[in-house]
Amino acid sequence: MKRFGFAPTAGQAQALAEIDADLAAPHQMLRLLQGDVGSGKTLVAMLAMLRAVEAGAQAALMAPTEILAKQHFATFQKYCPVPVALLTGNVKGRDRSLILRQLAAGTLPIVIGTHAIFQKHVEFHDLALAVIDEQHRFGVDQRLALGVKGEATDLLVMTATPIPRTLLLTHWAEMETSRITDKPAGRLPITTTMHRLGDLEKVLEAIGRAVAAGGRVYWVCPLVTESELLDITATEVRFAALRARFGALVSMAHGQQESSARDAALADFAAGRSKILVATTVIEVGVDVREANVMVIEHAERFGLAQLHQLRGRVGRGSAKSFCLLLHENELGTTARKRLSLLRDTEDGFVIADEDFRLRGGGDYLGTKQSGLPGYLLADAEKHEDLLLMARKDAILALERDPKLESTRGQALRVLLNMFDQRDAIETVRAG
Numbered sequence: 001m002k003r004f005g006f007a008p009t010a011g012q013a014q015a016l017a018e019i020d021a022d023l024a025a026p027h028q029m030l031r032l033l034q035g036d037v038g039s040g041k042t043l044v045a046m047l048a049m050l051r052a053v054e055a056g057a058q059a060a061l062m063a064p065t066e067i068l069a070k071q072h073f074a075t076f077q078k079y080c081p082v083p084v085a086l087l088t089g090n091v092k093g094r095d096r097s098l099i100l101r102q103l104a105a106g107t108l109p110i111v112i113g114t115h116a117i118f119q120k121h122v123e124f125h126d127l128a129l130a131v132i133d134e135q136h137r138f139g140v141d142q143r144l145a146l147g148v149k150g151e152a153t154d155l156l157v158m159t160a161t162p163i164p165r166t167l168l169l170t171h172w173a174e175m176e177t178s179r180i181t182d183k184p185a186g187r188l189p190i191t192t193t194m195h196r197l198g199d200l201e202k203v204l205e206a207i208g209r210a211v212a213a214g215g216r217v218y219w220v221c222p223l224v225t226e227s228e229l230l231d232i233t234a235t236e237v238r239f240a241a242l243r244a245r246f247g248a249l250v251s252m253a254h255g256q257q258e259s260s261a262r263d264a265a266l267a268d269f270a271a272g273r274s275k276i277l278v279a280t281t282v283i284e285v286g287v288d289v290r291e292a293n294v295m296v297i298e299h300a301e302r303f304g305l306a307q308l309h310q311l312r313g314r315v316g317r318g319s320a321k322s323f324c325l326l327l328h329e330n331e332l333g334t335t336a337r338k339r340l341s342l343l344r345d346t347e348d349g350f351v352i353a354d355e356d357f358r359l360r361g362g363g364d365y366l367g368t369k370q371s372g373l374p375g376y377l378l379a380d381a382e383k384h385e386d387l388l389l390m391a392r393k394d395a396i397l398a399l400e401r402d403p404k405l406e407s408t409r410g411q412a413l414r415v416l417l418n419m420f421d422q423r424d425a426i427e428t429v430r431a432g
Contacts, residue, residue, distance in 0.1 A: 035349075217295075301339070
């Protein structure tokens with residue numbers, strides 16, 4: 001904490017206390033840590049991982065992209081008092097072999113990486129805590145694969161906006177929730193506005209004023225190249241248009257570029273050599289430019305609410321007033337307008353996720369489907385919310401009193417699980 005230089009916020013302290021209680025408990029932790037970008041989730045995760053190390057065990061953090069993994073690695077190297085290694089697909093040869101030997105022997109306490117850390121050949125001596133960052137970017141099976149690398153490994157999931165399936169878990173199944181609702185001192189709210197594509201010239205004039213005042217601008221498009229099927233301005237087309245207007249101040253980054261070209265564009269933007277970065281959602285996570293204070297999202301109606309919220313979180317990281325401009329079709333449908341209006345009116349990730357849940361459905365909490373209507377045969381997620389909450393509490397109590405479902409009531413619950421084709425859940429109970 002002395003290295004960090006700041007006292008934790010009240011929200012961070014509360015979240016850490018809840019995680020500490022889970023780590024000390026005899027049962028496996030499955031907890032969601034929710035907080036908007038900049039609220040300090042990484043510090044809480046680092047302190048939790050150090051708890052595991054203090055107990056003589058190991059901890060791992062998995063990020064969805066190498067950019068984000070490297071960002072976390074740099075942060076941990078700066079503040080963490082124990083050795084930390086980075087393991088991604090690009091770590092090869094002797095460096096990779098050394099990391100794998102140290103993990104298996106238990107001499108490396110903390111590893112940070114991408115999906116590479118849950119591959120079969122990666123073995124841990126004693127993995128006590130697994131942290132999943134930006135969990136909506138991973139599949140369910142990928143998240144579970146890291147959790148089984150140890151014996152009853154505690155699992156901490158971090159996100160700025162829970163996807164519907166996770167929201168379902170937090171409402172009615174086994175995942176507990178910690179929320180960081182406050183932000184570090186000095187953080188200003190982001191002003192979000194909606195604009196018709198027909199008003200593009202006014203937006204461009206505003207961008208010009210922002211750049212002249214020293215600001216930096218993200219401009220996000222949904223496609224890399226033009227499509228014959230969709231009437232949408234692509235990243236490459238928008239880049240050409242902005243380059244013609246603003247010259248060398250404009251750079252471009254997208255997932256189909258060579259990684260060296262993309263990294264160079266991101267580096268130019270971070271260093272201020274370019275002022276406008278035209279990109280796809282490749283910048284959604286892992287890009288931290290404190291001077292960036294304007295986010296333009298073109299065809300915003302084509303993005304999910306969670307993704308829009310994540311993109312907006314790329315700005316508002318410094319002391320300057322920040323803005324998010326949602327560009328949309330001239331004529332919006334009722335549902336699309338409702339979704340964008342919600343994003344305009346709130347920065348609360350749980351409020352946004354709750355609306356996403358109601359619009360898209362919550363997925364299958366005993367399965368792996370990320371969204372869509374859940375497999376309820378006797379309940380409606382919205383109409384019977386109170387009953388579902390009661391059922392959740394009853395299920396927790398049943399497992400506390402009869403974890404193997406061996407009592408008369410437990411046998412009846414097994415029958416119900418069979419009736420509803422939840423044999424995997426029965427196997428989990430039997431194994432647990």
